[in-house]
Amino acid sequence: MEVLRPVLININGRIYRKNPVQEECYEEEEDDYPSSGAAAEQCLDEPCDAYNIEQTDRGFRCAIDVPSVLYKYIIGKKGETRKRLESETKTSISIPKQGVEGQIVITGAHRAAVASAVTRVEVLIDSFRRKQPFTHFLSFALNHPQVQQGFLRFREQVLELCGQDAGVDESIFQNPAKLHLTIGTLALLNEQEVTRASELLQQCRDAIRDITEAKPLPVEVRGIEYMNDDPSMVDVLYAKVTVRDGSDKKTMQVYVKIHGTIMNTLFRKDPSAEDKGASARPNAKDREAFNAKNILQMFGEVYFGAFELNSVQISQRFSTDSTGYYSSVGRVTFS
Structure with missing residues (x-):
């Protein structure tokens, strides 16, 4: 039934299917970034015009506003989540230092690759934002x-x-x-x-x-x-x-x-x-x-x-x- 009726996530007005994955426990590391061992949620890698993806002389670039408390979920334990996202989407993901408010910047040679990485990051952010205590x-x-x-x-x-x-x-x-x-x-x-x-x-x-x-x-x-x-x-x-x-x-x-x-x-x-x-x-x-x-x-x-x-x-x-x-x-x- 999870396959026939998957969880739907609304990100910037677009609906994505969230495939079921098993999340692992997140542990704090002694690195510059707290990290986690979870695998990122998967989503459809369809082109998306909901983000401001800019063309540069080296390819394409997109900056996402993300609260610093959520950086660790994009980085993952020992940087594994970020490395996997970069490898699967053929992009580079730049994240500010922990505690410094800023933007996560995603760059790549192809617009579709950057769009795919952005979508995956947004799904991760949405998933772990829901687990934050309300302020x-x-x-x-x-x-x-x-x-x-x-x-x-x-x-x-x-x-x-x-x-x-x-x-x-x-x-x-x-x-x-x-x-x-x-x-x-x-x-x-x-x-x-x-x-x-x-x-x-x-x-x-x-x-x-x-x-x-x-x-x-x-x-x-x-x-x-x-x-x-x-x-x-x-x-x-x-x-x-x-x-x-x-x-x-x-x-x-x-x-x-x-x-x-x-x-x-x-x-x-x-x-x-x-x-x-x-x-x-x-x-x-x-x-x-x-x-x-x-x-x-x-x-x-x-x-x-x-x-x-x-x-x-x-x-x-x-x-x-x-x-x-x-x-x-x-x-x-x-x-």
């Missing part, structure tokens, strides 16, 4: 003073009435200053990518304001819910958020995938841990679940507060600004 996330801040006060009341009452329940203690509650909705996660691996992400968010400003009618969104935070099927073994408890349309006749409910975490067993070991989302759930052995039956029964419809939401921002993980919220590298207001 930033799109967020809606829920840390309005009224919501923070409601959350603190909730925490106090839960600890008073349910503090004897298995796994319930103060360490698993969210920091009230960092209450938020996570809209999406980003792996921005250098300053250039951070700048580009901020620029792209700004380009979406008009579209965002069309959706919000250039007005803040009236938001109510009320009720709690959990993520798994067993309320006695819960890892994440989240607040439900309702965005009203102004008529009070209809509401749009923000459900599980987009949620405001209020209790998370990840915080038990690491108070600064953020919600990792459905695509990066930690191993069950790394966290101790808690019994939320009584919390759900007593506080199922707890009211945290209401306010007008007026911005979306790119927040940086493991950071704090002057308000106690995450530092922002880009923001768009609704009004």
Whole structure:
């Protein structure tokens, strides 16, 4: 079935088939470059016009922007991956020194050879970029003073009435200053990518304001819910958020995938841990679940507060600004 239905990868608007290969473990070397022993993913060697391949007096050349943290995957253990790519495509691949941000430059006598090498490098980059931990996330801040006060009341009452329940203690509650909705996660691996992400968010400003009618969104935070099927073994408890349309006749409910975490067993070991989302759930052995039956029964419809939401921002993980919220590298207001 892998042959009949291969994984498809979108690179610069073009779709490539990814043939299954067995990846080996990557090991750090004591060379100038960390390297790896993995064989590069294979892809179709078809000519491609998605890259700026320049003709020179010695043949053809293409420069690719690649974050330095990904160099080691192109080099491979003891340079084996780069050597194999160069041999198979009859090209030369120049990579900056480790830690120096720059471009990987591919040169060759024939345009098709350079295009093939570029495609293979891009597939490698795409594959290993997906394995990088996310560095930033799109967020809606829920840390309005009224919501923070409601959350603190909730925490106090839960600890008073349910503090004897298995796994319930103060360490698993969210920091009230960092209450938020996570809209999406980003792996921005250098300053250039951070700048580009901020620029792209700004380009979406008009579209965002069309959706919000250039007005803040009236938001109510009320009720709690959990993520798994067993309320006695819960890892994440989240607040439900309702965005009203102004008529009070209809509401749009923000459900599980987009949620405001209020209790998370990840915080038990690491108070600064953020919600990792459905695509990066930690191993069950790394966290101790808690019994939320009584919390759900007593506080199922707890009211945290209401306010007008007026911005979306790119927040940086493991950071704090002057308000106690995450530092922002880009923001768009609704009004």
